[in-house]
Amino acid sequence: MPSPRIASPELQQEMDACREKINKTLKHLLPESDLAEQPLFEAMRYGVLNGGKRLRPFLVLQGAKLFGVDEMRARRVGAAIELVHSYSLIHDDLPAMDDADKRRGKPSLHKAYDDATAILAGDALLTMAFEVLADEETHADPRVRVELVKELASAAGPHGMVGGQMLDLIAEGESFDIGTISRLQRLKTGKLISFCCEAGAILGKANPAHRQALRNYAQDLGLAFQVTDDLLDVEGNAIEMGKDTGKDADAGKATFVTELGLEAARSRAEMLSAQAKRHLRCFDGGRGNMLCDVADYVLARRQ
Amino acid sequence: MPSPRIASPELQQEMDACREKINKTLKHLLPESDLAEQPLFEAMRYGVLNGGKRLRPFLVLQGAKLFGVDEMRARRVGAAIELVHSYSLIHDDLPAMDDADKRRGKPSLHKAYDDATAILAGDALLTMAFEVLADEETHADPRVRVELVKELASAAGPHGMVGGQMLDLIAEGESFDIGTISRLQRLKTGKLISFCCEAGAILGKANPAHRQALRNYAQDLGLAFQVTDDLLDVEGNAIEMGKDTGKDADAGKATFVTELGLEAARSRAEMLSAQAKRHLRCFDGGRGNMLCDVADYVLARRQ
Numbered sequence: 343m344p345s346p347r348i349a350s351p352e353l354q355q356e357m358d359a360c361r362e363k364i365n366k367t368l369k370h371l372l373p374e375s376d377l378a379e380q381p382l383f384e385a386m387r388y389g390v391l392n393g394g395k396r397l398r399p400f401l402v403l404q405g406a407k408l409f410g411v412d413e414m415r416a417r418r419v420g421a422a423i424e425l426v427h428s429y430s431l432i433h434d435d436l437p438a439m440d441d442a443d444k445r446r447g448k449p450s451l452h453k454a455y456d457d458a459t460a461i462l463a464g465d466a467l468l469t470m471a472f473e474v475l476a477d478e479e480t481h482a483d484p485r486v487r488v489e490l491v492k493e494l495a496s497a498a499g500p501h502g503m504v505g506g507q508m509l510d511l512i513a514e515g516e517s518f519d520i521g522t523i524s525r526l527q528r529l530k531t532g533k534l535i536s537f538c539c540e541a542g543a544i545l546g547k548a549n550p551a552h553r554q555a556l557r558n559y560a561q562d563l564g565l566a567f568q569v570t571d572d573l574l575d576v577e578g579n580a581i582e583m584g585k586d587t588g589k590d591a592d593a594g595k596a597t598f599v600t601e602l603g604l605e606a607a608r609s610r611a612e613m614l615s616a617q618a619k620r621h622l623r624c625f626d627g628g629r630g631n632m633l634c635d636v637a638d639y640v641l642a643r644r645q
Numbered sequence: 646m647p648s649p650r651i652a653s654p655e656l657q658q659e660m661d662a663c664r665e666k667i668n669k670t671l672k673h674l675l676p677e678s679d680l681a682e683q684p685l686f687e688a689m690r691y692g693v694l695n696g697g698k699r700l701r702p703f704l705v706l707q708g709a710k711l712f713g714v715d716e717m718r719a720r721r722v723g724a725a726i727e728l729v730h731s732y733s734l735i736h737d738d739l740p741a742m743d744d745a746d747k748r749r750g751k752p753s754l755h756k757a758y759d760d761a762t763a764i765l766a767g768d769a770l771l772t773m774a775f776e777v778l779a780d781e782e783t784h785a786d787p788r789v790r791v792e793l794v795k796e797l798a799s800a801a802g803p804h805g806m807v808g809g810q811m812l813d814l815i816a817e818g819e820s821f822d823i824g825t826i827s828r829l830q831r832l833k834t835g836k837l838i839s840f841c842c843e844a845g846a847i848l849g850k851a852n853p854a855h856r857q858a859l860r861n862y863a864q865d866l867g868l869a870f871q872v873t874d875d876l877l878d879v880e881g882n883a884i885e886m887g888k889d890t891g892k893d894a895d896a897g898k899a900t901f902v903t904e905l906g907l908e909a910a911r912s913r914a915e916m917l918s919a920q921a922k923r924h925l926r927c928f929d930g931g932r933g934n935m936l937c938d939v940a941d942y943v944l945a946r947r948q
């Protein structure tokens with residue numbers, strides 16, 4: 343089996359630049375004040391500005407580039423998605439959920455503050471994401487803004503991310519088959535990643551074929567990402583991951599690795615990554631190269 | 646001091662009819678399935694379809710009537726607000742927050758299910774509210790839909806409801822002055838009530854003066870509502886309220902009653918209610934009568 347490529351220097355550079363830009367946009371958007379409720383604002387900043395890789399906003403920026411979208415608009419959409427992603431991690435880490443003490447090597451939000459503040463900070467971040475998308479700075483055309491809102495809500499709600507988190511809770515102690523595990527991951531992480539990849543097409547009013555190509559790319563990429571996550575949960579070590587590893591297996595949760603075995607899971611991830619890249623062939627002149635590199639990176643990442 | 650009027654038969658009838666309509670819309674909107682994640686959908690229904698008075702949607706429907714808005718549109722907006730209101734109660738009742746075992750005489754959601762399901766059901770309801778508003782069934786004009794999204798997010802987020810909940814947490818053990826308590830209530834309940842009153846004006850593309858009148862009405866109504874809530878917390882009994890009473894005072898929380906005393910708090914509520922009604926004078930031909938009745942009802946309610 344060929345060993346997967348690591349991130350190309352070009353991709354690494356682009357991802358670093360994107361991370362800087364998104365962090366700047368997030369810092370600008372997140373509330374700050376000296377009012378009595380400022381512990382909430384502090385907690386929101388703690389939960390969002392915590393060294394995340396910003397892979398999701400990177401997908402938005404790259405997708406937007408394909409259609410010549412103004413980068414400031416793409417940055418706002420990328421930031422909104424990162425607010426949603428951050429809220430989901432904050433709530434996921436709560437004692438009633440995954441009960442994780444650490445997140446990216448630092449105390450998780452409820453450990454640094456308390457459970458009540460973590461619940462409220464998550465709620466505030468989720469709500470804020472929709473305010474950012476609905477603001478006219480995100481796009482001059484209200485039709486575009488309202489489509490972004492609708493698609494994000496659909497990806498993050500009961501038929502998307504939250505539904506997937508519920509399945510994930512139920513998976514403890516249940517023995518789901520590989521079909522249900524795929525669905526779980528499609529809901530829990532896949533739909534939001536799909537939205538990331540499609541957002542540029544929405545902002546750029548792309549034709550349906552291009553939008554569909556990005557949707558297909560996202561579907562395979564998202565699943566490759568999740569299978570790799572399951573592999574890392576078994577193979578990774580706590581220092582590299584910055585969080586507890588082996589937790590899913592310990593909790594008796596069905597994952598791609600417990601269902602398929604290590605080798606078959608690794609092959610599945612590689613097959614999905616290759617398939618993801620094939621969907622990008624419709625973008626000529628090498629315009630899709632960076633997104634192809636992402637499909638390689640997702641396999642090769644060690645954290 | 647004249648004793649305040651109770652709800653007029655006409656108002657009671659309208660409120661009952663509104664409750665039926667909104668419950669029907671909510672039942673239609675809330676997800677249902679036999680998929681593995683269906684405990685989430687069940688919990689969402691449990692948390693929303695629990696005998697609520699639907700006062701907020703009533704305000705939306707009455708405001709929309711002033712501008713001849715199609716009632717089906719107003720019902721969707723009213724339902725979206727009720728999803729947000731329900732999510733806030735579900736998260737508020739959690740052990741990490743108010744730790745309330747009962748809500749409207751029944752076990753609170755985390756008691757009927759568990760804490761994790763309550764967190765996720767709240768998250769799902771909040772997200773769904775924005776999906777409902779962004780859907781074109783809510784209004785044909787995307788400009789209207791995106792404005793509804795933006796205003797709801799602003800009312801419910803860190804500078805609105807969630808900020809108010811944070812202040813409420815901090816208020817335990819702190820001695821806030823009456824100015825900060827007013828601000829707390831304006832954030833925690835007032836801004837969402839303002840949005841309810843303004844939503845009809847947004848749907849009906851009302852002129853700025855009419856929209857401002859409704860905003861002013863809402864501000865006074867919301868505060869009257871909250872002062873009355875504090876009075877009921879002291880004066881009410883657990884059976885009538887369907888929830889624990891006297892909890893705020895027991896927890897040493899500053900309220901209008903602890904700061905002003907019973908008599909002055911009651912006067913304040915009456916003054917605010919009268920002021921709210923004065924803002925409606927710009928709606929001729931008795932069109933604002935039902936909203937005037939609401940201002941009376943808010944004072945007179947016993948639960």
